Amino acid sequence: MTTLENYWLPFTSNRRFKKEPRLLVRAEGMYFWNAAGDRLLDGCSGLFCCALGHGRPEIGDAVARQYAQLDYGPAFQYSHPGAFELANRLAAIAPGDLNHFFFVNSGSESVDTAMKIALLYHRSRGEGQRQRFVSRERGYHGVNFGGVSLAGLVKNRTDFGPGLPGVVHMRHTWLPENRFVAGQPERGADRADDLQRLVDLYGGETIAACFVEPIAGSTGILVPPRGYLERLREICDRYGILLVFDEVITGFGRTGRAFAADTFGVLPDVLTMAKALTNGALPMGAVAVRDEIYDRIVSAPAEGEIELFHGYTYSAHPLACAAAIATQTIFRDEQIFERAAERAPYFLERVFALRDLPIVRDIRGFGLLAGIDLAPATRWGERGFAVLQRLFAAGLVVRMTGDTLILAPALVAEREHIDRICEIAREVLRAA
Numbered sequence: 001m002t003t004l005e006n007y008w009l010p011f012t013s014n015r016r017f018k019k020e021p022r023l024l025v026r027a028e029g030m031y032f033w034n035a036a037g038d039r040l041l042d043g044c045s046g047l048f049c050c051a052l053g054h055g056r057p058e059i060g061d062a063v064a065r066q067y068a069q070l071d072y073g074p075a076f077q078y079s080h081p082g083a084f085e086l087a088n089r090l091a092a093i094a095p096g097d098l099n100h101f102f103f104v105n106s107g108s109e110s111v112d113t114a115m116k117i118a119l120l121y122h123r124s125r126g127e128g129q130r131q132r133f134v135s136r137e138r139g140y141h142g143v144n145f146g147g148v149s150l151a152g153l154v155k156n157r158t159d160f161g162p163g164l165p166g167v168v169h170m171r172h173t174w175l176p177e178n179r180f181v182a183g184q185p186e187r188g189a190d191r192a193d194d195l196q197r198l199v200d201l202y203g204g205e206t207i208a209a210c211f212v213e214p215i216a217g218s219t220g221i222l223v224p225p226r227g228y229l230e231r232l233r234e235i236c237d238r239y240g241i242l243l244v245f246d247e248v249i250t251g252f253g254r255t256g257r258a259f260a261a262d263t264f265g266v267l268p269d270v271l272t273m274a275k276a277l278t279n280g281a282l283p284m285g286a287v288a289v290r291d292e293i294y295d296r297i298v299s300a301p302a303e304g305e306i307e308l309f310h311g312y313t314y315s316a317h318p319l320a321c322a323a324a325i326a327t328q329t330i331f332r333d334e335q336i337f338e339r340a341a342e343r344a345p346y347f348l349e350r351v352f353a354l355r356d357l358p359i360v361r362d363i364r365g366f367g368l369l370a371g372i373d374l375a376p377a378t379r380w381g382e383r384g385f386a387v388l389q390r391l392f393a394a395g396l397v398v399r400m401t402g403d404t405l406i407l408a409p410a411l412v413a414e415r416e417h418i419d420r421i422c423e424i425a426r427e428v429l430r431a432a
């Protein structure tokens, strides 16, 4: 008999979960099944990862073939063909000259890796004094110490000390006057001037990089006001600051193009990705950098010296590479990003129709991503958790962050799936 006591769940009330576990035992397409055999719609692509829905056989077959061919090889001083093939494939879809890819195992690792790359890039240009980072309130950049230091989420920071020194935060972009705006709000681009204020306070020449999610995902889908990202880009250019887009959620079609950088027409210097890279089938992340950054770092030391003292045992793991290549092939051959762009207006229309419910305080959305703020109960997150439980009982799996319900269906969702997600949400929210 398996006891529930030995496993410690992440970002979960363990005591509460173990009293009333929500176990998923099977998945296929747009659905999960629970232990009782009930079918549940997946309203959030797992955790934003399963862009193609669950269980695509091409991905499983590719992983099985790779396992039979080469299960693992050392990642340092050796490599394997799949790593290069995947980097080629990603370079073909990444915007601009983001042509070089460092592989990691998660979004959190991609962020901490990007921070190190930013520091090393400046050192190799003789600007080692650039050691500060700028990020944003309500930002989420994973849970490692670098990412937590960048994070703008009080609960993720409070228990873990002061974090890295030298990280300063811009204000977030949520503004009350933009409530219930679908897509990019017209007002709020001036929030980017916070970066200028930090430059004026600390000196632009001390700042290594500015990290933002183009759409802040985990804190409730904060869509950038029109002109905001462009203004960040201008300020970064003016002061030699690297602009880093954390596209762990927005990457791979979520906004209707390969990356949000394409959708919003702003090219970052560094771009982090994970999640849908492998369709969630195996853990993997990557950091993409522009030619100038790679060339500068790689040409800096004497011939034969290691340029970047950083990497993971499982960087470019052969099985993860195989899953990622198979995923990217489906994205390309089935024009999945175009499908997402075509489906997005319908999704947003249906989600925004929930605004008449008294419990709904705000809705935001872009592409196949939406956040619905619920009127809080007495304690932060209590209402959200109650709604999550009721949605589960009614057959819908979602992501809840505090009292904000997040919907991010697979990019292959049909209209009927979107209809059903919104119907279940309406029934539950009406009664909540």
Ligand SMILES: Cc1ncc(COP(=O)(O)O)c(C=O)c1O
Binding pocket: 105, 106, 107, 108, 109, 111, 140, 141, 142, 143, 213, 217, 218, 246, 247, 248, 249, 274, 275
């Ligand atoms: C923008 C962003 N960065 C980083 C991460 C961390 O990714 P992981 O949970 O794979 O470490 C996430 C996870 O949701 C994310 O949304």
